[in-house]
Amino acid sequence: DIQMTQSPSTLSASVGDRVTITCRASQSISSWLAWYQQKPGKAPKLLIYKASSLESGVPSRFSGSGSGTEFTLTISSLQPDDFATYYCQQYNSFSLTFGQGTKVEIK
Amino acid sequence: QVQLVESGGGVVQPGRSLRLSCAASGFTFSSYGMHWVRQAPGKGLEWVAVIWDDGNNKFYGDSVKGRFTISRDNSKNTLYLQMNSLRAEDTAVYYCAREKKLEWNDARGIFDIWGQGTMVTVSS
Numbered sequence: 001d002i003q004m005t006q007s008p009s010t011l012s013a014s015v016g017d018r019v020t021i022t023c024r025a026s027q028s029i030s031s032w033l034a035w036y037q038q039k040p041g042k043a044p045k046l047l048i049y050k051a052s053s054l055e056s057g058v059p060s061r062f063s064g065s066g067s068g069t070e071f072t073l074t075i076s077s078l079q080p081d082d083f084a085t086y087y088c089q090q091y092n093s094f095s096l097t098f099g100q101g102t103k104v105e106i107k
Numbered sequence: 108q109v110q111l112v113e114s115g116g117g118v119v120q121p122g123r124s125l126r127l128s129c130a131a132s133g134f135t136f137s138s139y140g141m142h143w144v145r146q147a148p149g150k151g152l153e154w155v156a157v158i159w160d161d162g163n164n165k166f167y168g169d170s171v172k173g174r175f176t177i178s179r180d181n182s183k184n185t186l187y188l189q190m191n192s193l194r195a196e197d198t199a200v201y202y203c204a205r206e207k208k209l210e211w212n213d214a215r216g217i218f219d220i221w222g223q224g225t226m227v228t229v230s231s
Contacts, residue, residue: 001169032214036152043202043221044152050213087152091216094166096142096154 002026002090006099012107019075021102023088028068032092035064035073038101039084047086048073078104109133109220111203116225119193129186129203129222137161137181140206142218143188145199153199156188157206157216170196193229200224 003026013019023033031051036044046055048064051071061076075082083106088099115127129141143155156167156177165177176189186203204218 030214032216034217036218038152043204043224044218045221046207046217046219049207049209049217055219089152089154089217091214094157094216095168096157096216098152098154101151 001095002097004088004090004097004099006102010103012105013078014107015078017078019078021073021086023071023099025069025090029090029092031067033071034089036087037084111222113203113222113225116227118228120231121229124191127188127201131184136184141186142204144202144204147199195229198229200226
C-alpha cells in the first residue's frame with residue numbers, strides 16, 4: 001500500500017495567517033491526491049482533488065499544489081471556520097490511503 | 108437534496124457479525140460507485156471498501172479483506188456492509204461515501220458526499 005505522511009501533525013495559527021500543510025507519498029501518485037477538511041463529530045468534506053482542482057463551493061482561499069510524491073495544501077488567509085483537521089488521500093491505486101491528519105488549532 | 112443515511116451500528120461481541128446499511132436519496136444511486144470509510148475513536152480515516160455502480164467490481168482494504176463484504180441493491184438505493192468475525196480494532200464510526208464522478212481518463216476513488224456515520228463498537 002502507498003503510505004501518506006502529513007506534516008505537521010498539529011499547527012497553531014491565528015486568523016489571517018497563511019497556512020501550509022505538506023503531504024508526502026511513499027511512491028509517485030502522479031496528481032491523484034485529494035484534501036479533506038473534518039470538524040469534530042462531522043463527516044469529512046472534499047476541498048481539493050487532482051492535487052489542485054478546487055471542489056465546487058469551496059472558498060478560493062484554499063489551494064493545492066504538487067505532483068509525484070510531494071503535495072501541499074495552502075490556506076491563504078485563515079478564517080475562524082477553518083479550524084479543523086485536514087487529511088490528504090491518494091487515489092492512484094486501491095487500496096486508497098489517507099494521511100494521518102493535520103489539526104489546525106487557534107494560536 | 109443529496110443524502111446518505113447509515114444505519115445498523117451498535118455494540119457487538121468479538122467474533123460476531125453485523126450488517127450496516129446506507130440509504131441514498133436525491134441522486135441516481137445506480138450511476139455512482141460507493142465506498143465505506145471508517146474512523147476509530149480519536150484516530151484518522153481508513154478506507155474500507157468500494158463497489159462500482161453496477162456492483163460487478165469490489166475492492167477491500169487489507170485489514171478487512173476476507174471478513175467484510177460490500178454489496179448494493181440499486182432497486183432500493185441502498186449500500187450494505189456485511190461485517191463478519193469482528194475484532195476490537197474494527198471499533199469505529201463507519202461512513203458511507205459517494206464516489207465523485209471525474210473525467211473519463213481520471214483515476215477514481217474520491218468522495219464528494221458522505222453520510223453522518225454509524226458507530227460500531229466491538230467489545231465483550
